[in-house]
Amino acid sequence: MSKSVGKSVVRVDAYEKATGRAKYTDDLCDRSALVVKICHSTIAHGFVKSIDTTQAEAIPGVVRVLTCFDVPDHPFPTAGHPWSTDPHHQDVADRMLLNRHVRYYGDEVAVVIAEDEVAAVQGVRALKVEYEELPFVLDVQKAMEEGAPQIHEEYPQNILAHTDIRRGDYAKASQEPGLIKVEGWYDTPTVQHCHIENHGCFAYMEAGRVVVVSSTQIPHIVRRVVGQALGIPWGKVRLIKPYIGGGFGNKQDALYEPLCAWCSTMVGGRLVKLECTREETFVSNRVRHAIRTHIISWVRPDGTLVARKFEAFSNQGAYASHGHGVVAKGMGAFPQLYPCDNLECDCWSVFTNRPAAGAMRGYGIPQAMFAGESHIDDICKAIGMTPLEFRRKNLMPVGYTDGFSKNELYSDTFNQCMDKGMAAIDYQRKFEAYRNQTGPIRRGVGLAVFWYNTAVWPISLESSSCRMVVNQDGSLQFQTGETEIGQGCDTAYSQMVADAVGVPLSDVHVVSTQDTDVTPYGTGAYASRQTYIGGFSIMQTAIALRERILNIAHEQTRMPVSNLDLVDGQIIRKSDGRVLKSLGDLAMESLYSLEHSQHITAETTAQIKSNAYSFGCSFAEVEVDIPMCKVKLLNIVNVHDCGTLINPALAEAQVHGGMSMAIGYGLSEELKFDEKTGKPLNNNLLDYKLSTFMDHPTLQAAFVENAEPTSPYGTKALGEPPACSGAPAIRNAILNATGMAIDCCPITPHVLYRKFKEAGLITD
Amino acid sequence: MEKHVIQYETVRFNLNGKDVERTVDVRASLTDMLRNDFRMTSVKKGCEVGECGACNVLIDGEAFNSCIYLAVWANGKHIRTLEGLLGPNGELSDIQQAFVDEAAIQCGFCTPGFILTAVEILESGKEYTDDELRKLLSGHLCRCTGYENILRAVKKTMYRRLGKPMPEQ
Numbered sequence: 001m002s003k004s005v006g007k008s009v010v011r012v013d014a015y016e017k018a019t020g021r022a023k024y025t026d027d028l029c030d031r032s033a034l035v036v037k038i039c040h041s042t043i044a045h046g047f048v049k050s051i052d053t054t055q056a057e058a059i060p061g062v063v064r065v066l067t068c069f070d071v072p073d074h075p076f077p078t079a080g081h082p083w084s085t086d087p088h089h090q091d092v093a094d095r096m097l098l099n100r101h102v103r104y105y106g107d108e109v110a111v112v113i114a115e116d117e118v119a120a121v122q123g124v125r126a127l128k129v130e131y132e133e134l135p136f137v138l139d140v141q142k143a144m145e146e147g148a149p150q151i152h153e154e155y156p157q158n159i160l161a162h163t164d165i166r167r168g169d170y171a172k173a174s175q176e177p178g179l180i181k182v183e184g185w186y187d188t189p190t191v192q193h194c195h196i197e198n199h200g201c202f203a204y205m206e207a208g209r210v211v212v213v214s215s216t217q218i219p220h221i222v223r224r225v226v227g228q229a230l231g232i233p234w235g236k237v238r239l240i241k242p243y244i245g246g247g248f249g250n251k252q253d254a255l256y257e258p259l260c261a262w263c264s265t266m267v268g269g270r271l272v273k274l275e276c277t278r279e280e281t282f283v284s285n286r287v288r289h290a291i292r293t294h295i296i297s298w299v300r301p302d303g304t305l306v307a308r309k310f311e312a313f314s315n316q317g318a319y320a321s322h323g324h325g326v327v328a329k330g331m332g333a334f335p336q337l338y339p340c341d342n343l344e345c346d347c348w349s350v351f352t353n354r355p356a357a358g359a360m361r362g363y364g365i366p367q368a369m370f371a372g373e374s375h376i377d378d379i380c381k382a383i384g385m386t387p388l389e390f391r392r393k394n395l396m397p398v399g400y401t402d403g404f405s406k407n408e409l410y411s412d413t414f415n416q417c418m419d420k421g422m423a424a425i426d427y428q429r430k431f432e433a434y435r436n437q438t439g440p441i442r443r444g445v446g447l448a449v450f451w452y453n454t455a456v457w458p459i460s461l462e463s464s465s466c467r468m469v470v471n472q473d474g475s476l477q478f479q480t481g482e483t484e485i486g487q488g489c490d491t492a493y494s495q496m497v498a499d500a501v502g503v504p505l506s507d508v509h510v511v512s513t514q515d516t517d518v519t520p521y522g523t524g525a526y527a528s529r530q531t532y533i534g535g536f537s538i539m540q541t542a543i544a545l546r547e548r549i550l551n552i553a554h555e556q557t558r559m560p561v562s563n564l565d566l567v568d569g570q571i572i573r574k575s576d577g578r579v580l581k582s583l584g585d586l587a588m589e590s591l592y593s594l595e596h597s598q599h600i601t602a603e604t605t606a607q608i609k610s611n612a613y614s615f616g617c618s619f620a621e622v623e624v625d626i627p628m629c630k631v632k633l634l635n636i637v638n639v640h641d642c643g644t645l646i647n648p649a650l651a652e653a654q655v656h657g658g659m660s661m662a663i664g665y666g667l668s669e670e671l672k673f674d675e676k677t678g679k680p681l682n683n684n685l686l687d688y689k690l691s692t693f694m695d696h697p698t699l700q701a702a703f704v705e706n707a708e709p710t711s712p713y714g715t716k717a718l719g720e721p722p723a724c725s726g727a728p729a730i731r732n733a734i735l736n737a738t739g740m741a742i743d744c745c746p747i748t749p750h751v752l753y754r755k756f757k758e759a760g761l762i763t764d
Numbered sequence: 765m766e767k768h769v770i771q772y773e774t775v776r777f778n779l780n781g782k783d784v785e786r787t788v789d790v791r792a793s794l795t796d797m798l799r800n801d802f803r804m805t806s807v808k809k810g811c812e813v814g815e816c817g818a819c820n821v822l823i824d825g826e827a828f829n830s831c832i833y834l835a836v837w838a839n840g841k842h843i844r845t846l847e848g849l850l851g852p853n854g855e856l857s858d859i860q861q862a863f864v865d866e867a868a869i870q871c872g873f874c875t876p877g878f879i880l881t882a883v884e885i886l887e888s889g890k891e892y893t894d895d896e897l898r899k900l901l902s903g904h905l906c907r908c909t910g911y912e913n914i915l916r917a918v919k920k921t922m923y924r925r926l927g928k929p930m931p932e933q
Contacts, residue, residue: 020806
């Protein structure tokens with residue numbers, strides 16, 4: 001039987017995308033749509049006292065102006081999490097469609113709905129908004145101080161949540177004589193996803209229901225949120241997700257779908273569209289949490305970790321969005337990656353007057369790895385051990401099992417990945433050669449590993465459904481609620497379906513678009529879950545479909561089911577291998593049979609109560625120009641153990657993209673704010689420095705394939721992991737080059753100038 | 765108060781080999797005209813201020829961000845969009861096929877713009893080094909691919925058109 005899984009087959013959507021025929025949200029919107037433009041607050045914190053709409057309403061083409069005084073009183077949550085029927089586990093419902101209490105510079109206060117974009121923009125400009133200004137706070141720890149501006153009434157000191165982990169006795173263990181104390185503070189920046197397609201959506205009413213077409217990663221979840229926000233039954237909402245131009249977690253929130261849907265209902269169900277500008281995407285969608293981390297390690301001279309303290313302060317911004325889950329995931333990695341008997345870990349998610357932070361590729365792990373892996377190299381420096389030796393000694397050992405998730409490290413993944421990465425950049429020789437350099441231009445190599453776990457069980461529900469429908473020619477369509485957002489899941493799924501059902505890949509047709517009216521339930525693209533989770537429902541549905549097909553084959557051939565098989569689209573008699581008929585002939589006869597007509601379909605839901613570690617590492621080589629305070633990345637390699645590769649070429653491409661994001665995180669990306677006003681300073685693609693074609697060396701992606709035993713396909717997370725370890729590897733390479741331990745990213749010339757000056761490496 | 769005055773002008777140009785004319789709002793960008801009046805939806809909007817390259821088209825053979833090019837300036841020009849690259853029976857051009865083969869496509873949103881700049885590079889008939897190719901392609905932002913496979917696709921097609929073997933890495 002020809003196997004499809006494991007081959008680098010071409011993407012199923014490659015032709016549509018290479019020709020520009022693939023339709024994205026705005027490509028599908030009828031040109032008759034009314035245009036919605038949002039009026040954003042021009043203060044960081046305060047109350048809207050009044051909005052004078054007279055002039056805006058007088059502009060020709062303006063159809064309707066709606067303000068924060070008009071919205072229904074249905075606070076709603078936006079996080080792209082599965083709903084919990086337990087009220088204690090539901091996401092924080094702190095959002096209104098438009099806000100009287102504005103909590104960041106860019107909050108939504110009103111909308112203008114007009115016949116065209118020009119009139120809508122003019123209408124927004126003509127609104128006269130009067131504010132009562134309040135003090136604001138941008139810094140996470142200042143927001144926790146007594147007397148700090150109160151951003152949400154119900155959260156004293158702006159603390160959305162605090163959780164901790166305790167193990168052993170940190171205070172007592174740290175008293176052991178002879179221990180070396182290593183302490184550091186590490187800051188990571190506010191960054192944005194920068195998918196090239198901005199978020200946009202359009203909405204209209206049909207048969208008394210509201211239909212929303214949106215650039216989202218999570219159609220079934222957004223449908224629920226739209227229902228909650230509008231205060232209408234969820235069945236009154238239909239959500240359609242076409243091709244999307246990237247998401248990276250930003251579109252794992254309900255963004256403007258609720259507002260757009262409401263606007264349609266306020267203009268008699270007419271078609272309205274709401275497209276974000278790039279400037280809005282940066283500020284008024286979601287950002288990655290800036291997290292400040294404090295780590296203390298008490299270490300024996302031989303490198304044994306005796307006691308460790310971890311504190312993380314996560315800048316939540318103005319609204320809860322994904323809330324505490326992000327920093328909590330980062331903290332969760334800490335005790336596992338380098339197990340230690342005595343631990344005191346705390347993390348806080350804290351509201352500030354910055355844009356709301358949500359999910360972004362890695363979900364707290366890029367931040368935790370920057371802090372944690374930087375700190376490991378700081379320990380190595382303090383005790384005189386090599387970064388490799390320390391990691392070999394202390395990293396999670398084979399057989400380690402986490403008590404909560406039940407995840408197990410089945411293979412010697414870390415050592416295998418590090419060995420492969422080291423060889424790829426000649427790490428050991430260079431590490432020694434680059435120590436103790438002098439002169440203005442110095443080189444260095446650095447290493448960082450990462451911890452990641454696939455999917456969200458047991459914190460949240462993991463459920464996925466799949467439907468398969470056989471056509472008269474023996475080909476089949478399949479649908480899942482899991483979304484193609486560029487990562488290639490439609491292709492990987494097609495390969496899985498082909499093998500599991502027993503048909504050629506060319507006979508498998510994926511229904512790429514999710515439409516909540518017809519697509520079976522699935523929660524969507526996040527937590528690097530889809531290949532793993534979708535694999536269960538595909539396998540289960542394929543088994544059900546095969547059973548139906550073989551029963552029909554029995555009816556048609558009179559051979560016992562036990563002697564029948566479906567291989568490459570042919571019904572085979574197992575005892576002699578004879579082809580009895582094609583699946584096409586079987587399906588044709590089955591559907592049109594005058595004796596027993598059957599439409600051949602199968603649909604199942606798989607609930608998944610397992611989860612899988614997905615680990616790997618990055619190695620980087622840099623050249624540091626000390627007088628210029630500039631870092632040039634010469635070489636970078638990522639090595640991943642994401643289990644069995646479903647499609648090696650797409651896996652490699654996925655890793656490249658994550659590495660690119662990690663390079664930007666390490667060296668150039670930061671969304672900045674004016675300390676005096678809270679206004680974003682660089683919310684555009686010119687001033688916000690995401691990596692360009694010129695900023696990369698050749699990106700090397702390598703894999704170690706240890707089949708994941710809990711997955712029917714041996715697979716596990718690969719979506720987010722590539723973005724997790726690149727930045728600390730670069731940071732540690734700079735340490736190797738210069739001896740300077742940088743405590744923040746991005747490591748820009750500004751940061752290096754300060755550090756080199758302090759260390760006397762440069763003088764004015 | 766601002767008056768809602770609209771001025772229209774007729775623009776005549778050649779779009780993907782065919783002479784066309786439209787009367788357009790003088791304030792419209794070329795992106796708007798191509799997307800709205802001609803439904804050339806391969807022309808994508810990523811920033812509308814010339815930063816990302818998603819709206820890139822070829823104007824008289826030269827790559828331009830159509831979002832910062834007024835529709836009326838198209839008068840008398842030859843404009844090519846990705847729709848114009850396809851053969852009469854839906855055949856992919858060599859550079860499109862290379863994007864497919866090299867897994868240079870992920871979400872696909874930056875792809876049309878990149879391919880058109882690649883066409884400009886390839887039509888020059890010159891041989892470029894990797895560094896030169898990176899610079900020539902750097903007007904486009906991509907968040908999915910890390911640019912790696914896009915470079916491979918362009919390079920491979922360049923050598924194929926030059927009739928030379930591709931040098932080893």
